[in-house]
Amino acid sequence: MAARKRAAAIHLKSTAEIDAIARSGAIISALFAELEPRVHPGVTTAALDRFADTYIRSHDGAVPAFKGLYGFPGSACISVNAEVVHGIPRRRRLRQGDIVSIDVGVRQGGWCADSAYTFPVGEIGDDAAHLLAVTRDALRLAVAAARPDHHVGDIGAAVVNRVRGTGLAIIRDLVGHGVGRQIHEEPQVPNRGRAGCGVRLQTGMVLAIEPMLSAGTEEIVTLADRWTVTTADGRLSAHFEHTVAVSADGPAILTGGGIWDRPGAPNRGDQQPATGVGTRLTTTARNR
Ligand code: MG
Numbered sequence: 001m002a003a004r005k006r007a008a009a010i011h012l013k014s015t016a017e018i019d020a021i022a023r024s025g026a027i028i029s030a031l032f033a034e035l036e037p038r039v040h041p042g043v044t045t046a047a048l049d050r051f052a053d054t055y056i057r058s059h060d061g062a063v064p065a066f067k068g069l070y071g072f073p074g075s076a077c078i079s080v081n082a083e084v085v086h087g088i089p090r091r092r093r094l095r096q097g098d099i100v101s102i103d104v105g106v107r108q109g110g111w112c113a114d115s116a117y118t119f120p121v122g123e124i125g126d127d128a129a130h131l132l133a134v135t136r137d138a139l140r141l142a143v144a145a146a147r148p149d150h151h152v153g154d155i156g157a158a159v160v161n162r163v164r165g166t167g168l169a170i171i172r173d174l175v176g177h178g179v180g181r182q183i184h185e186e187p188q189v190p191n192r193g194r195a196g197c198g199v200r201l202q203t204g205m206v207l208a209i210e211p212m213l214s215a216g217t218e219e220i221v222t223l224a225d226r227w228t229v230t231t232a233d234g235r236l237s238a239h240f241e242h243t244v245a246v247s248a249d250g251p252a253i254l255t256g257g258g259i260w261d262r263p264g265a266p267n268r269g270d271q272q273p274a275t276g277v278g279t280r281l282t283t284t285a286r287n288r
């Protein structure tokens with residue numbers, strides 16, 4: 001989401017509420033696993049969006065949370081190559097070597113989860129593979145920083161530290177966010193930060209942590225469709241996102257499993273699989 005200046009209440013979630021968010025999150029990770037073989041040269045982003053919509057609604061009471069959000073026309077945001085976020089699904093056909101970021105929100109039983117994954121389309125070049133690997137690893141490290149008594153700045157600092165020296169840039173002006181009853185809640189979760197700065201993290205916070213990196217500039221522009229955000233220099237961009245609960249036991253990924261456990265996924269093995277909705281209050285980082 002776009003960064004903005006506003007302070008509002010941060011809603012802490014109970015264990016039951018976190019479990020409800022995890023049920024929405026499990027739909028997204030399973031959806032991504034279903035989408036993976038469907039992301040291939042020749043498929044349109046509109047076809048992927050239709051699949052996502054049908055898949056989400058096939059789960060009891062679940063709806064795509066982005067459909068109609070602020071007027072967005074799609075069920076998923078599908079952003080190709082230089083597109084960073086908020087790509088509108090359309091009849092464009094993916095081509096060999098593209099990368100495509102699919103960002104999905106699900107609301108079920110009144111509780112939302114939010115997750116994004118950047119897929120390679122067929123064989124991709126070394127530069128694109130580097131971008132995907134670093135972005136996903138930045139997410140892993142950012143998630144690991146989401147612990148009680150850390151600060152929101154520790155999350156951004158983890159991204160900064162991972163990206164330094166890679167030749168990649170952290171997209172400015174787009175941030176993660178709290179998530180719960182609403183898809184976008186307080187606090188904002190910047191991808192750049194200083195350790196020990198910002199809102200103090202507490203048990204019960206649920207955060208969408210979502211590093212967005214580019215192979216060139218940190219600057220973005222919004223296209224004439226008023227939705228699609230691209231890199232200002234047209235270089236590639238990648239986006240990985242998890243919904244994460246801050247718990248006494250460490251960060252609990254509520255959108256894990258599914259594609260994140262797949263063999264062949266970028267950085268395979270960099271995240272521990274989730275182990276069921278009620279038992280996800282285990283860290284992804286300390287078991288490595
Ligand atoms: Mg998202």
Ligand code: MG
Pocket residue numbers: 001114115176177208210241
């Ligand atoms: Mg988000």
